Amino acid sequence: MNKRIALAGNPNTGKSTLFNLLTGLKQHTGNWPGKTVAHAEGELTTEKATYQIIDLPGTYSLYSNSEDEEVARNYIIFEKPALTLVVLDATSIERNLNLALQVMEMTSQVIVCINLIDEARRKGIEIDAKKMSEQLGVPVILLSAREKIGIIQLLKTIDNMMERKITTKPFQIAYSDEIEQKIKQLEPHIKKVFGDDLPTRWIALRLLDNDQSLFDELKSYLGQDKQTSIEKVIYSNKERSYGA
Structure with missing residues (x-):
């Protein structure tokens, strides 16, 4: 069984903080083969299993505009992780959704993690995770990696996704x-x-x-x-x- 999880997200969304929280000290860093782009890998242990998490480079898109974007794109497409977590900034969801929608065109096994929910609430921003999940067709989890909010729900959702207990139907952009x-x-x-x-x-x-x-x-x-x-x-x- 493929137990690899990719962690994707825009820069400054708290993606690395979430990676560090999920993996603790069970992590190491290095460069992608043949690339100058650094990456980190770690282990996450839940109640059900142990997973390998790959922290992809922070990018705003998954096109071919930079080496970082190509590395992130190629990993999701060719390495086929069992699950991809897309980390969004709760205070800037509209801008961050571009990357999430791109990932959902590439794979159906996606969890959208809306991070920095504590900052959003301080700014008076309320997010309806259930409604977003219905619209996007994938699980949406509100969390704060820094404050450790929503982590238990995230871990349970990861296990349920891996066990195929959750069926996804990612939103597809309709073009001209x-x-x-x-x-x-x-x-x-x-x-x-x-x-x-x-x-x-x-x-x-x-x-x-x-x-x-x-x-x-x-x-x-x-x-x-x-x-x-x-x-x-x-x-x-x-x-x-x-x-x-």
Whole structure:
């Protein structure tokens, strides 16, 4: 059973504080293979199991704008952690939701952790976690890693997610009719190459963005003998785009 948990979030959301609280002294740091980007890993033990937590670089998005973003994106897509915790700042939810929505396009196994809830309450900000959960289609936990608020609920939710006791249906952004039509055209071709191994809708969106960094990663993921198959999809997409 895959017991790895990825921890994602914008900078300054208290993500590292949450990581330190969950892992205690059972952690170590290092660099990603072939990268200058540092990362931390640690162990979390709950009532049900012990999990490995990977603290991803703090990023504002998961596109190919920086090495940090590529590292975080690649881990979620290619390493396929069993669960991804997305940490949001309770005082700046609207700005932080961009990253959460991107992660939910990549994987359905997501818990949204709204951190710094103590600061939000001092500012008179009230957050309806139940309503947010209904709208986002994934569990939403209010917490303060600094004050240790909501941690027990988070641990129970992690166990329930890992045991598949919680069914998620992540909110999907609806794009323009033109983009949605192109996604529908691309998805069958992508599925032929990757099957259910990778999220076809997300890959289609990145192909439409002409994300060269991701193209290279996809070819590397497939291996030399299967690279031609994804190249055909990439080039057919470019022809489709130019002809639009």
